Amino acid sequence: MRTLVAGNWKMHKRRDEALALLREVGDGAAAAGPTVEVVVAPPYPYLELAVRTLEGSGVQVAAQNCHEAAQGAYTGEVSASMLAGIGVTHCIVGHSERRQYYGENDAAVGLKVRALLAHGLTPIYCCGELKDDRIAERHFEVVGAQMEQALGAFSPEELGRLVVAYEPVWAIGTGLNATAAQAQEMHAFIRRQLGAAAAHVPILYGGSCKPDNAEGLFKGADVNGGLIGGAALEASSFLELVRIAYRVKHSA
16 A cells, blocks of 8 residues: 655745745655655645656645636636646645635535546545544544545546545644544544545545654554644654654554
8 A cells, every 4th residue: 555645734835935845855755765655735826836846856746725627717716637737746625624614515525536536636535523523423424424425426446546634623733633543443444435446545644643643643554644734844844754654664
């Protein structure tokens, strides 16, 4: 199974800061472990800069979102074909912040996944439960419903082209994180939901994943790396997570 570490920069960094971070990540990624796929997701204005700067480094570039339509009167939106046209290879969809702040639902996320696949991009599909869902022990029900509503119409071949990121919403930006056992339990559930595609889909953990807790999380049998937020904003911490993922992969 592929191991992947993706850094979601969200709405951070001026251009000069972004360029410096891209260079550091590009220079350090190969030394950190060539068998771990490394992806960075800067804000839209820096995507083409990222593609150019990271050329030849092995680091791939993701967008943080896209629109499901090929083109049209959608002010402020960006299509999958536009992303593919500048060399972007991945795109995050369904992130909890998009769901929470912009009202995105599972049906809309599924349309985005389909648009990305149609243009040869790899969707990083996010799913996860709220704190109230976890307390009420509805977490499996919630995540299962998200996957069914967004991905239920896709064939095993199509699903096999995805990356899935489990992000317990209660752990994003809160300093909390799922225990290694909780993460593995949910990742195993997600893998079962993927059915015939399960053996081909990396499942990432996203939720306050940092160098001091990553090793335990990444050791889960169904945990194939991480979707990293705050720790991706500094090259040292992000590259350390890549090194940890490499070490865990090769000690298994």
